[in-house]
Amino acid sequence: MIAKTIFINARLEASCFKPGQLLPEDISLPEIAVAGRSNVGKSSLINALLNTKIAKTGQTPGKTRSINFYNVEIKETNKNFRLVDLPGYGYAARSRGERNEWKKLISAYIKEREQLKLILHLVDFRHGLLKNDKELQEWIRAYEKNILVVFTKADKIPKGKWLSTKQNYVKDGLFSYDIPIITSSEKKEGVDELRDFIKNF
Secondary structure: OOOOOOEEEEEEEEEEOOHHHOOOOOOOOOEEEEEEEOOOOHHHHHHHHHOOOOOOOOOOOOOOOOEEEEEEEEOOOOEEEEEEEOOOEOOOOOOHHHHHHHHHHHHHHHHOOOOEEEEEEEEEOOOOOOHHHHHHHHHHHHOOOOEEEEEEOHHHOOHHHHHHHHHHHHHHOOOOOOOOEEOEOOOOEOHHHHHHHHHHO
């Protein structure tokens, strides 16, 4: 039996609201960022992934306003990496000024971050890639960063339809470093698969 990947000793290193607050890069800590629309279930998936309630969740979309850096240890390798939680995008209730600040903050992080090895692009499995999801993918690819699509909230769709639904989204066009992973934080579906992918990546 293949042992499951386990992340331990996850801790919040910093919450950064402005570009000048971003943590300096550490060559010993590769970074994997998590991006997605507001209310896509980003915080819930991070908590499921790290097996702890480290990321704040709530009913109000757009709750995460900062870039949050989590230092995570992989038990099997005794190696650490940073999981970087990016603020959700596409929340219409935010003012234009707030959305512009979001863009400046994200751009400052992504643009020249050499230790940023992969961006997990979370997409609601019920809807697939919406317009601003596709815009985000184009924007990230312009910076030549790797993207892995991770579908969330899969428990909202009958499991028998998962494969065909995923295939349809792939046919419609998306960018993903590898085959998209289907997850449900509620049912813990796909979480082990995502952990294994991160460790191997």
